[in-house]
Amino acid sequence: MGVRAEALQILKDNRGLxxxxAEKAGYxxxxxxxxxxxxxxxQTENFDGFVIGMKLIYPDxxxxxxxxxxxxxxPQNLTSRCMLEYLSVNRLTEGFLKLINKMENCNNAESREWSKFYKFIYENQTSEKLDYNDFLKRVEDEKTSVDELIILQNLLKIYSYHQKKTYKSIKDIVEETEIxxxxxxxxxxxxSYLARLSEPLAYISLWVNSDEESCRKYANNVLNSEMGLxxxxxxxYQIGYSYMFSSYEKAISYLNKSMDIYTSLGRAAVVEDIEEKIELITIHWNKNNFSECRYIQNQLYLETKRNSTENLVSLRDQIDEPFYYYLLGLKNGYNEMALLKSMVKYLKRGxxxxxxLPKSVLLKNDYDEEFLMDLVSLKIA
Incomplete structure (x- = not known):
């Protein structure tokens, strides 16, 4: 029995479903x-509605x-093209490759074009190590006149530029892609394509541009899509970190949501990273009631806040260099040169x-705000 036949039987056995x-999916x-x-x-003209229906029939x-x-x-119709996108963003790689192959070998020329571009996505998702210079060149060399695939080509370029950290190249094509x-x-x-675009833009908005509002806008586009866990x-994670300097409660709430997802996915290294960030933000906001931290860098932050800095220099090589200069800037109350050095080192690595972190302390001590803003803008540009 196929999936659709099985679904029909479930509907027959569950009157009212x-x-x-119809109410939830807009039929x-x-x-x-x-x-x-x-x-x-x-075939379905309303793929969003179909997904909602399948979720209700197969909740587990x-x-x-x-x-x-x-x-x-x-493989020749629009539903299969939507299914390609759905399988890819949910990383259902076995079915994804099977559908790519079906479309690659079908009689419909446009479906064959779709398979060609989605094969790039499959390659990116399954390769252990990808040469993004070569990958980008191959993506750029492909030709298509299909509107959706022209956009997907741009999205693949943006993802490659993101991996290469050539952010100026992203800026040049974002607006045309959004339109x-x-x-x-x-x-x-x-x-789904808006969510694909928004995923790297959320990261860039926060870490490269320090634009918390844009980060949240783009991250919410991802949350409101059918993209996978x-x-x-x-x-x-991006939304949680974006609240680091403005709301302790929101930062911790969103980071906990992120941690719950990564725990369910078995991503232990990511979970540990989030735990470290939660501990850091808790210390930053003076919400901690513990005497020791799990992580050395956070322990030194806690000690510095308590005016105990005897371990700072001896453990310097075990912590992030810009953060070391930030802590040095807090030593004995205020060290302007160390804080400026911290800020420059953060900016130099993007x-x-x-x-x-150092900028906020400098401003509290009446350092020239215009100069600091010029420093940031020079790096972002």
Whole structure:
């Protein structure tokens, strides 16, 4: 029994479920979803609604069933193109590759073009180490006249520039990509491509531009999409960190949401990183009631705040260099030169957000704000 036939049986056995699906997925009648499931040629004009319906029918193994649906996809139609995007953003790599191959070998020329560009995404997701100079060149060399694929090509370029940290190149194509996405007619593809664009822009807004509001806007685009848990864990992480200097409660709340997701995914290293950040922010806001920290850098921050700096120099090599100069700047109350050195070192490595640590202390001590802003803008430019 195929997935759609099984879903029809579940609807038959659970009276009222079709009505709930119609209400939540935006179908005009309770029988509309059934018609999609009964079609010989699996196709839906409302892929967003179809996803909602499948989630309600398969609350416990929804992603498994979506991947199994590849067997029932007609590689020549629009639904298969939406399915390609869905499988890729949820990293369902087995079904993703199977659908790419089906589309690559079908008779529809446009579907074959889609498979070609999504093969780049598969390569990026499954390669242990990718040469992004070579990858970018191959992406740029491809030609297409399909609106969605022109956008996807730009998204692949942006991702590659992000990995290479050539942020000026991203800035040059973001606006045209946003405009092109807004003109798309398919709502699922439009929302998903906006989320693809927003994921690197959330990071860049926060760490490179120190623009907390833009970071949250872009991260929320990811949260409001069908992108998988890994992407959403990252979005919560960016939002949480963006509140480091403005709201302790919001910072911890969002970081805990991120940590819960990464715990469920078994990403132990990421979980430990978030735990370290939560400890750091707790000390920064003087909310701690502990005498010792789990992490050396945070322990030195705690000791410095308590005017105990005898371990700072001896443990210098075990902590982040810009952060060392930040702590040195706090030693004995205020060390202007050390704080400026900390700020410059953060900016030199492209971290405008954490440069706010020494910057905030300098401003509290009436340092020339215009000069500090010029310093930041020179690096961002």
């Amino acid at each position: 079709a009505t709930i699906i 005009s009648t309770s029988g509309a979803f059934n018609k999609i499931l009964k079609r010989n040629n699996f 193994n929804f992603l498994v069933k979506m991947e199994e649906l590849v067997e029932e996809c007609n 092109a996405i807004d003109k798309l007619e398919n709502e699922f593809i439009k929302k 890994g992407y959403k864990g990252s979005a919560y 971290d405008s957000f954490l440069a706010n």
